[in-house]
Amino acid sequence: MTATTTTRPELPVVHDDPFSVDVLRDPYPFFSALRDAGPVVWLAHHGIYATGRHTEVATVLSQWARFTNEGGAGMADIRKPGNWRPASVILEVDPPAHTEVRAALQKILSPLVVRQWREKFQAAAEELADALVASREFDGARDAAEAFVLSVFPPAVGIHIPRENAQAIGDMNFNAIGPNNELTQAAAARAQPYMKWYEDSLKREAMLPGGFGELIHQAEDQGLLQKGFAANLTRSFLRGGMDTTISGISAALHALAQDPDQWALLRSDPALARGAFDEAIRFEAPVQVMFRTTREGAELGGVALAPDTKIAAFIGSANRDPDKWPDADRFDLRRQGAGQHLAFGQGAHVCIGQMIARLEAECLLGALARRVKRLSLAGPPVHRPVNTLRTLDRLPLVVEAAA
Numbered sequence: 001m002t003a004t005t006t007t008r009p010e011l012p013v014v015h016d017d018p019f020s021v022d023v024l025r026d027p028y029p030f031f032s033a034l035r036d037a038g039p040v041v042w043l044a045h046h047g048i049y050a051t052g053r054h055t056e057v058a059t060v061l062s063q064w065a066r067f068t069n070e071g072g073a074g075m076a077d078i079r080k081p082g083n084w085r086p087a088s089v090i091l092e093v094d095p096p097a098h099t100e101v102r103a104a105l106q107k108i109l110s111p112l113v114v115r116q117w118r119e120k121f122q123a124a125a126e127e128l129a130d131a132l133v134a135s136r137e138f139d140g141a142r143d144a145a146e147a148f149v150l151s152v153f154p155p156a157v158g159i160h161i162p163r164e165n166a167q168a169i170g171d172m173n174f175n176a177i178g179p180n181n182e183l184t185q186a187a188a189a190r191a192q193p194y195m196k197w198y199e200d201s202l203k204r205e206a207m208l209p210g211g212f213g214e215l216i217h218q219a220e221d222q223g224l225l226q227k228g229f230a231a232n233l234t235r236s237f238l239r240g241g242m243d244t245t246i247s248g249i250s251a252a253l254h255a256l257a258q259d260p261d262q263w264a265l266l267r268s269d270p271a272l273a274r275g276a277f278d279e280a281i282r283f284e285a286p287v288q289v290m291f292r293t294t295r296e297g298a299e300l301g302g303v304a305l306a307p308d309t310k311i312a313a314f315i316g317s318a319n320r321d322p323d324k325w326p327d328a329d330r331f332d333l334r335r336q337g338a339g340q341h342l343a344f345g346q347g348a349h350v351c352i353g354q355m356i357a358r359l360e361a362e363c364l365l366g367a368l369a370r371r372v373k374r375l376s377l378a379g380p381p382v383h384r385p386v387n388t389l390r391t392l393d394r395l396p397l398v399v400e401a402a403a
């Protein structure tokens with residue numbers, strides 16, 4: 001990895017492209033170079049500022065008064081000509097407008113409502129775990145994480161989404177948050193045939209009864225949300241909760257399959273499943289990077305940033321920052337304070353669906369831990385390169401059932 005210093009001695013330049021396929025397949029050498037180069041760097045390949053240290057990433061994500069979301073959560077400033085697209089009415093607005101929308105959604109996601117889904121998630125996890133153990137060899141990414149999340153999460157939102165549609169739309173979304181590179185263009189082309197179906201499936205009349213989507217539309221009827229917000233919010237909900245949770249559960253299975261002691265520990269106490277998931281998403285952050293724009297000029301890590309400047313906050317790097325995490329590159333489900341990771345973001349926009357993601361992970365990992373004595377890799381795992389999402393395409397696993 002190469003880092004040099006510009007004519008401005010305080011600002012290092014990193015030349016590698018974090019969105020190249022090689023870096024996306026193994027981003028950790030890049031992250032290490034990014035953190036070592038300085039608290040704020042210039043990513044020459046994309047002409048954009050970036051930070052990869054825990055302190056600065058947390059600052060950028062949480063201090064909305066200095067780092068606004070209104071220029072969009074992606075690399076392009078959606079207020080600039082040529083980049084316009086409709087903004088997410090929750091993620092791409094600042095308080096106070098954000099506070100109102102968030103409060104309405106928070107009501108819908110009350111602990112009571114979430115608890116009502118627990119039984120369904122648990123039953124689906126037990127059934128899938130039985131089938132996986134009976135098959136002995138399976139793909140941890142597709143047959144376990146993806147199959148499980150698609151069986152419980154879209155129905156909870158109130159949508160039926162076939163696997164091909166889900167993956168094409170998810171890859172389009174998470175590539176588009178990054179640069180308009182070949183990955184983004186190919187993903188947009190692949191998703192094109194599903195776009196009409198996608199738009200239609202977010203409409204009120206398409207919502208399956210009893211899901212969060214229906215409650216969101218009802219909140220609009222009751223005047224708790226502005227007219228026209230419900231479909232946009234349902235989209236943010238589905239977009240935020242599907243690929244991320246698949247990625248996090250796959251990462252947990254991957255890490256656990258590589259370390260028999262950690263699997264034995266989880267087996268000895270399946271209640272550790274929740275902690276295992278938090279450590280997994282610290283270790284392999286599903287959302288690798290989010291973007292903000294300076295409002296006025298802002299100082300960050302001793303660097304003065306001009307008004308209206310985009311900055312990339314590399315969550316995947318912050319979660320491996322050795323100044324924050326002792327033995328940062330080790331997956332350790334006994335790690336103290338693993339929950340302080342930035343995988344769910346930080347501040348006003350911190351992930352509103354985190355208890356749903358944790359519930360899903362807890363159900364599936366717990367169900368497997370109760371049934372499987374030994375979990376191992378049956379072949380090399382393969383990551384799918386997506387600009388802003390860390391995700392496994394293949395995770396061949398073999399299990400030995402508990403007696």
Ligand code: HEM
Nearest residue numbers: 090091240241244245248286290344345349351352353357
């Ligand atoms: C492991 C799973 C998940 C991860 C890693 C994750 C990650 C994140 C991150 C990093 C943010 C903040 C983005 C930013 O500040 O720019 C966020 C926000 C959000 N997430 Fe999640 N998420 C997950 C699961 C979910 C689920 C299950 C849902 C829906 C039930 C969801 C819905 C949302 C929404 C609506 C926001 C926007 C909140 C706001 O702007 O106030 N996410 N998520």
